[in-house]
Amino acid sequence: MRGKRTAMGAALAAGALAVTGLAFAPSAAAVTPQSATITASCGIFGGGSATLTATQSGTSATITLTSSAITAPVAVAQDSISSTLTLAKAGGGSVVFSGTKNPAMNTGDAVSVGPLPGSVASGDSLDAYGGSLKMVIFGVTVTCTASGPQAPGPFVFD
Numbered sequence: 001m002r003g004k005r006t007a008m009g010a011a012l013a014a015g016a017l018a019v020t021g022l023a024f025a026p027s028a029a030a031v032t033p034q035s036a037t038i039t040a041s042c043g044i045f046g047g048g049s050a051t052l053t054a055t056q057s058g059t060s061a062t063i064t065l066t067s068s069a070i071t072a073p074v075a076v077a078q079d080s081i082s083s084t085l086t087l088a089k090a091g092g093g094s095v096v097f098s099g100t101k102n103p104a105m106n107t108g109d110a111v112s113v114g115p116l117p118g119s120v121a122s123g124d125s126l127d128a129y130g131g132s133l134k135m136v137i138f139g140v141t142v143t144c145t146a147s148g149p150q151a152p153g154p155f156v157f158d
Contacts, residue, residue, distance in 0.1 A: 031056040031157050036150035038128045045142050046070050052128060053114075054155045059121065061157060063087070063097045064114030065133060070144065072105040074137070081135050083113040088130030090154065095119070095126055111135075120157040127154040 031054045041047035048069020055062050063085055084098040097118035105111065113135060120126070128146040135142045 031061065031155050033152055033155065036128075036152065036155065038146040038150045039148060040067070040070065040128075040133070040144040040146050042070055042142055042144040045073055045144075047144070050111075050144075052150065052155075055115065056120065056157050059119050060117065061097070061120045062115035062117050063155075064112070064116070066110060066112040068110040070111045072107060072109045072111055072137075073142075075106045076102065076104065076137055078102065078104040081113055081137050083116055083136075084134045085113075085116050085118075085128075086131040086133075087126035087128055087155070090125035090127070094131060095124065122158055124157045125154045126157070 034055070035051055035053045038050050038052065039048065040050050046069070048067060050065055050067035050070060053064045053066075065085065079100050079102060081102045082098075082100050083102070084096060086094050086096050088094055095118055097114075097116035099114070099116045101115060102113045113133075127150050129149040131146070133144040135144075
């Protein structure tokens with residue numbers, strides 16, 4: 001009987017330690033802000049306000065861009081736009097997010113690309129201003145650039 005109580009006490013102590021460890025475990029990496037707005041110009045394809053949404057998991061990050069001001073020049077199928085988003089890095093250099101992820105869009109629909117994957121380091125501060133978005137749609141390259149810094153500020157990765 002005494003051995004059962006000792007085993008039960010040890011099991012309860014181990015469980016309590018496990019719960020305590022979970023309570024103090026580091027949280028998942030986070031990016032701040034999670035979304036930012038830019039004003040972009042895409043040349044003859046239009047321009048206007050766009051929203052960038054960022055996520056982070058360790059050194060992997062994704063960015064999604066959506067804009068109701070910039071519209072699809074033609075109907076496009078899902079995952080048919082090859083996109084390269086280059087964000088300027090504070091202190092110099094850049095980080096590239098690229099992929100072929102987009103919803104199906106009809107002519108005139110709001111443009112949305114992503115989530116585009118990329119790699120980040122802890123402390124990276126990235127802004128669309130000084131970078132660009134290049135989309136290849138049916139062999140035609142559309143390049144969009146921000147006319148000023150993103151608001152409320154650059155993405156800062158943990």
